[in-house]
Amino acid sequence: MQPQIVHETEVHRQHVRLKIPIGVEIDGRRFAVEDWSMGGFGIESGIAGHQPGERFPARLIFPFEDFEVSLKLDCQMVYILEDSTRFGCRFTGLSQGQAGLFRALIDSYLSGEIVGGGDLLGLAGRDGTAAARLDPKGLPVEDRGRGGRWLRRGLGYLLLLLVAAGLGTLVWLGVDERFLAVEAREAVIEAPTVRLRAPAAGILRALEAPAILEAGTPIGMVEPAAGGTPVPITSPCACIRDDWLVLPGQFVPEGEAVARLVDAKAPLMVRARVPFDRAIRLAPGATATIRIPGVAGPLTGQMERIDARAAGGDGLVSVLVRPDKPLPFEDLGSLVAVRFD
Numbered sequence: 055m056q057p058q059i060v061h062e063t064e065v066h067r068q069h070v071r072l073k074i075p076i077g078v079e080i081d082g083r084r085f086a087v088e089d090w091s092m093g094g095f096g097i098e099s100g101i102a103g104h105q106p107g108e109r110f111p112a113r114l115i116f117p118f119e120d121f122e123v124s125l126k127l128d129c130q131m132v133y134i135l136e137d138s139t140r141f142g143c144r145f146t147g148l149s150q151g152q153a154g155l156f157r158a159l160i161d162s163y164l165s166g167e168i169v170g171g172g173d174l175l176g177l178a179g180r181d182g183t184a185a186a187r188l189d190p191k192g193l194p195v196e197d198r199g200r201g202g203r204w205l206r207r208g209l210g211y212l213l214l215l216l217v218a219a220g221l222g223t224l225v226w227l228g229v230d231e232r233f234l235a236v237e238a239r240e241a242v243i244e245a246p247t248v249r250l251r252a253p254a255a256g257i258l259r260a261l262e263a264p265a266i267l268e269a270g271t272p273i274g275m276v277e278p279a280a281g282g283t284p285v286p287i288t289s290p291c292a293c294i295r296d297d298w299l300v301l302p303g304q305f306v307p308e309g310e311a312v313a314r315l316v317d318a319k320a321p322l323m324v325r326a327r328v329p330f331d332r333a334i335r336l337a338p339g340a341t342a343t344i345r346i347p348g349v350a351g352p353l354t355g356q357m358e359r360i361d362a363r364a365a366g367g368d369g370l371v372s373v374l375v376r377p378d379k380p381l382p383f384e385d386l387g388s389l390v391a392v393r394f395d
Contacts, residue, residue, distance in 0.1 A: 074088075074090075074160075075087070075088050075117075076090065076114065076115060076116055076117065077114075077115035077117060078095060078097065078112055078113070078114055078115065079112065079113040079115060079124075080101065080104075080110070080112050080129075081103065081110075084115070085097045085099055092145075092153075092156060092157070092160075093144055093145060094129070094132065094142060094143050094144035094145055095142065095143060096140060096141070096142040096143075097140065097141055097142070098139065098140050099139070099140070099141070100134075100138035100139065100141070101134065101138075101141050104131050104134075104141075105131060105134075106131050106132060106133055106134060107130065107131060108130070108131050109128060109129065109130045109131075109146060110128075110129060110131075111126060111127070111128055111129070112126075112127055112128075112129045112143070113125070113126050113127075114126075114127055116159050123159060123217065125152060125155065125156065125220070127145050127148065127152065128145070128146045128147045129143040129144065129145060129146065130143060130144050130146050131143055132144050151216075151219055151220050152220060154216055154220075155216050155217065155219075155220035158212070158213050158216045158217075162213065235393055235394070235395060236328060236332045236333070236335060236336060236393070236394040237328075237332075237392075237393050237394075238326035238327060238328050238373070238391070238392040238393070238394075239327050239328065239329065239370055240326070240327045240370075240389070241324055241325065241326040241327065241344075241375075241389065241390045241391065241392040242324070242325055242387065242388065242389055242390065243322050243323070243324055243346075243381060243385050243386055243387060243388045243390060244322070244323055244324075244325050244386065244387070245316045245317055245318075245320055245321075245322050245323065245383075245386055246316070246317040246320045246323075247296065247314055247315065247316055247317070248289075248290060248291060248293060248314070248315040248316075248317060249299070249311040249313070249314055249315075250273070250287055250289075250290075250311070250312055250313040250314075250315065251309050251310060251311050251312065252276050252287070252306040252307065252308055252309060252310050252312050253276060253285045253286075253287065253308070254276050254278060254285045254308050255276070255278065255279065255305075255306065255307050255308045256276040256277045256278040256279050256284075256285070256305065256306070257276065257277045257279065257303065257304070257305055257306075258274060258275075258276060258300055258301075258302050258303065258304055258305075258306050258312055259274055259275050259276070259277060259284070259302055259303075260273070260274045260298070260302040261273055261274050261275065263295065265294065266292065266293075266294055266318055267289035267291075267292065267293050267294065267295065267315070268289070268292055269288075269289060269290060269291050269292060270288050270289065271288060271289045272286040272287060272288045272289075273287055273288070273289060273295055273313060274286075274287040274302065274312070274313065275287060276306065279305065287312065287313070289315060291315070291317055291318075291319070292317070292318050292319050293315035293316060293317055293318055294315065294316045294318050295313060295314075295315055295316075296313075296314045296315060296316045297313070297314050298312065298313050299311050299312055299313055299314055300312045300313075316386070318383070321376065321377075321380050321381075322377070322380070322381040322383065322385065322386060323358070323374055323375065323376055323377075324342075324344055324355065324374070324375040324376075324377065324390060324392060325372050325373070325374055325375075326342075326372070326373045326374075326375060326392040327370040327371070327372060327373075328370060328371060328373050328394075329369055329370060329371075330362075330369050330370070330371050331369075333360055333362075333371045333373060336357055336360065336373065336394055337357075338357060338358065338359065339356055339357060340356070340357040340394050340395075341354060341355075341356065341357075341394070341395050342354065342355045342356065342357055342375045342392055342393065342394050342395075343392070343393045343394075343395065344375065344377060344390055344391070344392055345390060345391040345392075346385065346388060346390050347388070347389070347390070353377055353378070353379065354377075354378045355375040355376055355377040355378055356375065356376055356378065357373060357374070357375055357394065358374045358375065358376045359373075359374050360372070360373050360374075361373075361374065373394075375392060
Protein backbone atom coordinates (compact mmCIF):
# COMPACT_ATOMS: atom_id res chain seq x y z
CA MET A 55 0.00 0.00 0.00
CA GLN A 56 1.39 3.40 -0.97
CA PRO A 57 1.89 5.73 2.06
CA GLN A 58 -0.55 8.62 2.33
CA ILE A 59 1.18 11.93 1.71
CA VAL A 60 0.04 15.27 3.11
CA HIS A 61 1.77 18.43 1.97
CA GLU A 62 1.24 21.35 4.36
CA THR A 63 2.09 24.94 3.44
CA GLU A 64 3.41 27.19 6.19
CA VAL A 65 4.20 30.88 5.95
CA HIS A 66 6.74 31.33 8.74
CA ARG A 67 8.89 28.22 8.13
CA GLN A 68 12.13 28.31 6.18
CA HIS A 69 11.48 24.77 4.91
CA VAL A 70 8.19 23.20 3.88
CA ARG A 71 6.93 20.73 6.49
CA LEU A 72 6.14 17.30 5.07
CA LYS A 73 3.78 14.64 6.42
CA ILE A 74 5.63 11.68 4.92
CA PRO A 75 6.29 8.82 7.36
CA ILE A 76 10.01 8.15 7.60
CA GLY A 77 12.34 6.83 10.31
CA VAL A 78 15.23 8.33 12.27
CA GLU A 79 17.82 6.23 14.08
CA ILE A 80 19.60 7.89 17.04
CA ASP A 81 22.06 6.00 19.24
CA GLY A 82 20.82 2.71 17.80
CA ARG A 83 17.16 3.50 18.60
CA ARG A 84 14.72 3.92 15.70
CA PHE A 85 11.94 6.53 15.90
CA ALA A 86 8.92 6.97 13.63
CA VAL A 87 8.79 10.52 12.23
CA GLU A 88 5.77 12.15 10.64
CA ASP A 89 6.69 15.83 11.01
CA TRP A 90 9.88 16.83 9.20
CA SER A 91 11.38 19.03 6.48
CA MET A 92 14.69 19.74 4.76
CA GLY A 93 15.61 21.70 7.89
CA GLY A 94 14.96 19.12 10.61
CA PHE A 95 12.35 16.93 12.31
CA GLY A 96 10.13 16.61 15.37
CA ILE A 97 9.41 13.32 17.14
CA GLU A 98 6.52 12.52 19.48
CA SER A 99 8.65 10.67 22.02
CA GLY A 100 11.12 11.19 24.82
CA ILE A 101 14.88 10.81 24.49
CA ALA A 102 17.61 10.35 27.07
CA GLY A 103 21.27 11.28 26.99
CA HIS A 104 20.99 14.48 24.91
CA GLN A 105 20.48 18.14 25.77
CA PRO A 106 19.36 21.16 23.67
CA GLY A 107 22.29 22.53 21.66
CA GLU A 108 24.12 19.18 21.57
CA ARG A 109 25.27 17.82 18.19
CA PHE A 110 25.20 14.12 17.34
CA PRO A 111 24.97 11.80 14.28
CA ALA A 112 21.65 10.33 13.12
CA ARG A 113 20.47 8.11 10.28
CA LEU A 114 17.46 9.24 8.23
CA ILE A 115 15.54 6.29 6.74
CA PHE A 116 13.18 6.41 3.72
CA PRO A 117 11.09 3.19 3.67
CA PHE A 118 9.74 2.12 0.25
CA GLU A 119 7.61 -0.98 -0.37
CA ASP A 120 10.39 -3.57 -0.54
CA PHE A 121 13.57 -1.62 0.25
CA GLU A 122 14.71 1.46 2.11
CA VAL A 123 17.27 4.22 1.58
CA SER A 124 19.12 5.80 4.50
CA LEU A 125 21.20 8.94 4.87
CA LYS A 126 23.73 9.52 7.65
CA LEU A 127 23.43 13.14 8.78
CA ASP A 128 24.63 15.36 11.63
CA CYS A 129 21.90 16.84 13.84
CA GLN A 130 21.59 19.36 16.65
CA MET A 131 19.01 19.08 19.44
CA VAL A 132 16.79 22.17 19.34
CA TYR A 133 14.28 21.49 22.12
CA ILE A 134 12.93 18.84 24.49
CA LEU A 135 9.51 19.39 26.08
CA GLU A 136 9.47 19.46 29.87
CA ASP A 137 7.18 16.43 30.02
CA SER A 138 9.55 14.53 27.65
CA THR A 139 6.75 13.85 25.17
CA ARG A 140 8.39 15.47 22.16
CA PHE A 141 11.76 16.71 20.96
CA GLY A 142 13.00 18.43 17.83
CA CYS A 143 16.29 18.50 15.94
CA ARG A 144 17.71 20.34 12.96
CA PHE A 145 20.11 19.08 10.30
CA THR A 146 23.63 20.57 10.28
CA GLY A 147 26.41 20.48 7.72
CA LEU A 148 24.46 18.97 4.79
CA SER A 149 26.90 18.44 1.91
CA GLN A 150 25.88 19.28 -1.65
CA GLY A 151 25.59 15.59 -2.51
CA GLN A 152 23.46 14.84 0.57
CA ALA A 153 21.17 17.81 -0.12
CA GLY A 154 20.69 16.73 -3.76
CA LEU A 155 19.92 13.14 -2.76
CA PHE A 156 17.56 14.41 -0.05
CA ARG A 157 15.57 16.51 -2.54
CA ALA A 158 15.44 13.71 -5.09
CA LEU A 159 13.98 11.28 -2.55
CA ILE A 160 11.39 13.85 -1.42
CA ASP A 161 10.38 14.54 -5.04
CA SER A 162 9.99 10.79 -5.62
CA TYR A 163 7.65 10.51 -2.64
CA LEU A 164 5.55 13.52 -3.65
CA SER A 165 5.23 12.49 -7.30
CA GLY A 166 4.65 8.81 -6.55
CA GLU A 167 7.25 8.00 -9.18
CA ILE A 168 9.01 5.47 -6.93
CA VAL A 169 7.21 3.19 -4.48
CA GLY A 170 9.12 -0.12 -4.56
CA GLY A 171 12.42 -1.53 -5.72
CA GLY A 172 10.91 -2.46 -9.08
CA ASP A 173 10.06 1.20 -9.69
CA LEU A 174 13.61 2.31 -8.93
CA LEU A 175 15.34 -0.31 -11.06
CA GLY A 176 12.76 -0.76 -13.79
CA LEU A 177 11.74 2.83 -14.37
CA ALA A 178 14.07 3.18 -17.34
CA GLY A 179 13.28 -0.29 -18.71
CA ARG A 180 9.49 -0.09 -19.14
CA ASP A 181 8.44 -0.65 -22.73
CA GLY A 182 5.11 -1.63 -24.34
CA THR A 183 5.06 -4.53 -26.76
CA ALA A 184 1.48 -4.20 -28.05
CA ALA A 185 0.70 -2.51 -31.35
CA ALA A 186 0.25 1.22 -31.15
CA ARG A 187 -3.36 2.44 -30.94
CA LEU A 188 -4.51 5.28 -33.15
CA ASP A 189 -6.36 8.33 -31.90
CA PRO A 190 -9.17 9.89 -33.97
CA LYS A 191 -6.62 12.04 -35.79
CA GLY A 192 -4.66 8.96 -36.92
CA LEU A 193 -1.61 9.61 -34.68
CA PRO A 194 -0.22 6.75 -32.58
CA VAL A 195 -1.04 7.22 -28.89
CA GLU A 196 2.50 6.19 -27.91
CA ASP A 197 3.90 9.04 -30.04
CA ARG A 198 1.70 11.50 -28.22
CA GLY A 199 3.09 10.33 -24.83
CA ARG A 200 6.67 9.89 -25.93
CA GLY A 201 7.80 13.19 -24.45
CA GLY A 202 6.45 12.31 -20.98
CA ARG A 203 8.00 8.85 -21.14
CA TRP A 204 11.41 10.24 -22.03
CA LEU A 205 11.10 12.76 -19.19
CA ARG A 206 10.30 10.00 -16.67
CA ARG A 207 13.14 7.90 -18.01
CA GLY A 208 15.59 10.80 -17.66
CA LEU A 209 14.43 11.45 -14.10
CA GLY A 210 14.91 7.78 -13.31
CA TYR A 211 18.49 7.81 -14.59
CA LEU A 212 19.17 11.02 -12.67
CA LEU A 213 17.84 9.56 -9.44
CA LEU A 214 19.94 6.41 -9.88
CA LEU A 215 23.03 8.55 -10.41
CA LEU A 216 22.26 10.65 -7.31
CA VAL A 217 21.71 7.56 -5.18
CA ALA A 218 24.92 5.96 -6.44
CA ALA A 219 26.92 9.18 -5.98
CA GLY A 220 25.57 9.76 -2.47
CA LEU A 221 26.16 6.20 -1.30
CA GLY A 222 29.56 6.11 -2.99
CA THR A 223 30.61 9.34 -1.26
CA LEU A 224 29.50 8.07 2.14
CA VAL A 225 31.27 4.75 1.63
CA TRP A 226 34.47 6.44 0.45
CA LEU A 227 34.49 8.84 3.39
CA GLY A 228 34.09 5.90 5.75
CA VAL A 229 36.86 3.91 4.06
CA ASP A 230 39.17 6.92 3.94
CA GLU A 231 38.66 7.65 7.62
CA ARG A 232 38.80 4.02 8.78
CA PHE A 233 41.53 2.48 6.61
CA LEU A 234 43.53 5.08 4.67
CA ALA A 235 44.00 8.30 6.63
CA VAL A 236 46.02 8.42 9.84
CA GLU A 237 45.12 11.21 12.25
CA ALA A 238 47.49 12.27 15.00
CA ARG A 239 45.92 12.37 18.47
CA GLU A 240 48.15 15.34 19.36
CA ALA A 241 51.02 17.23 17.73
CA VAL A 242 53.36 20.08 18.70
CA ILE A 243 56.01 22.16 16.94
CA GLU A 244 59.44 21.63 18.48
CA ALA A 245 63.13 22.08 17.76
CA PRO A 246 66.22 19.97 18.54
CA THR A 247 67.30 20.49 22.15
CA VAL A 248 70.65 20.24 23.96
CA ARG A 249 71.05 19.37 27.65
CA LEU A 250 73.96 21.03 29.46
CA ARG A 251 75.50 19.01 32.28
CA ALA A 252 77.50 20.15 35.31
CA PRO A 253 81.24 19.91 34.53
CA ALA A 254 81.98 19.48 38.25
CA ALA A 255 80.22 19.06 41.58
CA GLY A 256 79.30 22.26 43.40
CA ILE A 257 76.85 25.14 43.67
CA LEU A 258 75.16 26.20 40.42
CA ARG A 259 75.34 29.90 39.58
CA ALA A 260 73.54 31.61 36.68
CA LEU A 261 75.21 34.27 34.50
CA GLU A 262 73.62 37.00 32.40
CA ALA A 263 73.66 35.92 28.77
CA PRO A 264 72.26 37.24 25.44
CA ALA A 265 68.97 35.92 24.08
CA ILE A 266 70.75 33.94 21.36
CA LEU A 267 73.85 32.19 22.62
CA GLU A 268 76.85 31.69 20.38
CA ALA A 269 78.99 28.59 20.67
CA GLY A 270 81.26 28.99 23.72
CA THR A 271 79.08 31.62 25.46
CA PRO A 272 78.95 30.90 29.23
CA ILE A 273 75.46 30.79 30.74
CA GLY A 274 76.47 29.72 34.26
CA MET A 275 79.18 28.24 36.44
CA VAL A 276 79.70 25.66 39.14
CA GLU A 277 81.48 26.73 42.31
CA PRO A 278 83.23 23.73 43.90
CA ALA A 279 81.98 23.09 47.43
CA ALA A 280 85.55 22.66 48.74
CA GLY A 281 86.61 25.95 47.21
CA GLY A 282 88.68 26.56 44.14
CA THR A 283 88.19 28.09 40.73
CA PRO A 284 84.57 28.13 39.43
CA VAL A 285 84.03 25.99 36.34
CA PRO A 286 82.03 27.68 33.54
CA ILE A 287 79.07 26.06 31.74
CA THR A 288 79.14 27.08 28.06
CA SER A 289 76.76 26.72 25.13
CA PRO A 290 77.94 24.19 22.51
CA CYS A 291 75.97 25.81 19.66
CA ALA A 292 74.01 28.84 18.49
CA CYS A 293 71.16 28.17 20.88
CA ILE A 294 68.44 29.73 23.00
CA ARG A 295 68.18 28.86 26.68
CA ASP A 296 64.84 27.11 27.15
CA ASP A 297 64.88 26.40 30.88
CA TRP A 298 66.99 25.64 33.93
CA LEU A 299 66.57 22.03 34.96
CA VAL A 300 68.18 22.79 38.35
CA LEU A 301 67.49 26.07 40.10
CA PRO A 302 70.60 28.25 40.47
CA GLY A 303 71.91 28.25 44.02
CA GLN A 304 71.48 24.52 44.52
CA PHE A 305 74.17 21.88 44.79
CA VAL A 306 74.60 19.69 41.68
CA PRO A 307 76.70 16.55 41.31
CA GLU A 308 79.10 16.27 38.39
CA GLY A 309 77.38 15.18 35.16
CA GLU A 310 73.84 16.15 36.19
CA ALA A 311 71.73 17.95 33.52
CA VAL A 312 71.32 21.55 34.67
CA ALA A 313 69.90 23.43 31.64
CA ARG A 314 68.07 22.79 28.36
CA LEU A 315 68.93 24.74 25.19
CA VAL A 316 67.07 24.94 21.87
CA ASP A 317 69.11 24.87 18.67
CA ALA A 318 68.29 28.21 16.99
CA LYS A 319 69.66 27.24 13.55
CA ALA A 320 68.03 23.83 13.13
CA PRO A 321 64.65 23.82 11.32
CA LEU A 322 61.54 23.40 13.44
CA MET A 323 59.95 19.96 13.38
CA VAL A 324 56.50 18.63 14.25
CA ARG A 325 56.23 15.79 16.74
CA ALA A 326 52.93 13.96 16.26
CA ARG A 327 51.55 11.31 18.61
CA VAL A 328 49.87 8.49 16.67
CA PRO A 329 48.32 5.17 17.81
CA PHE A 330 50.80 2.34 17.33
CA ASP A 331 48.45 0.29 15.08
CA ARG A 332 48.15 3.28 12.73
CA ALA A 333 51.83 4.27 12.88
CA ILE A 334 53.00 0.90 11.52
CA ARG A 335 51.19 1.73 8.25
CA LEU A 336 53.40 4.77 7.69
CA ALA A 337 56.64 4.68 5.72
CA PRO A 338 59.47 7.27 5.65
CA GLY A 339 58.54 10.04 3.25
CA ALA A 340 54.77 9.71 3.83
CA THR A 341 52.97 12.96 3.08
CA ALA A 342 51.54 14.84 6.06
CA THR A 343 49.06 17.73 6.15
CA ILE A 344 49.74 20.22 8.95
CA ARG A 345 47.14 22.73 10.15
CA ILE A 346 48.27 25.54 12.46
CA PRO A 347 45.61 27.55 14.35
CA GLY A 348 45.39 31.07 13.00
CA VAL A 349 47.22 30.24 9.75
CA ALA A 350 45.17 30.22 6.55
CA GLY A 351 45.40 26.99 4.60
CA PRO A 352 47.19 23.74 5.44
CA LEU A 353 50.93 23.11 5.18
CA THR A 354 52.56 19.95 3.89
CA GLY A 355 55.46 17.95 5.24
CA GLN A 356 57.23 14.62 5.04
CA MET A 357 57.45 11.98 7.72
CA GLU A 358 61.09 11.68 8.78
CA ARG A 359 61.08 8.86 11.31
CA ILE A 360 59.07 7.04 13.97
CA ASP A 361 60.35 7.11 17.53
CA ALA A 362 58.75 3.90 18.83
CA ARG A 363 60.81 4.12 22.00
CA ALA A 364 58.59 6.99 23.09
CA ALA A 365 55.59 4.67 23.36
CA GLY A 366 53.77 5.08 26.65
CA GLY A 367 50.91 3.42 28.44
CA ASP A 368 48.46 5.20 26.13
CA GLY A 369 49.65 3.18 23.10
CA LEU A 370 50.87 6.27 21.22
CA VAL A 371 54.24 6.63 19.49
CA SER A 372 56.03 9.76 18.29
CA VAL A 373 56.25 10.48 14.57
CA LEU A 374 58.60 13.29 13.49
CA VAL A 375 57.48 15.38 10.52
CA ARG A 376 59.71 17.84 8.62
CA PRO A 377 57.62 20.69 7.10
CA ASP A 378 58.27 21.38 3.41
CA LYS A 379 58.61 25.08 4.21
CA PRO A 380 60.52 26.42 7.27
CA LEU A 381 58.30 27.43 10.17
CA PRO A 382 58.91 30.74 11.98
CA PHE A 383 60.69 30.32 15.31
CA GLU A 384 57.77 32.09 17.03
CA ASP A 385 55.64 28.95 16.40
CA LEU A 386 57.88 26.85 18.68
CA GLY A 387 55.67 24.98 21.15
CA SER A 388 52.41 25.55 19.23
CA LEU A 389 49.82 22.78 19.11
CA VAL A 390 48.88 21.73 15.56
CA ALA A 391 46.73 19.12 13.78
CA VAL A 392 48.46 16.50 11.61
CA ARG A 393 46.96 14.03 9.11
CA PHE A 394 48.93 11.46 7.10
CA ASP A 395 47.49 10.55 3.67
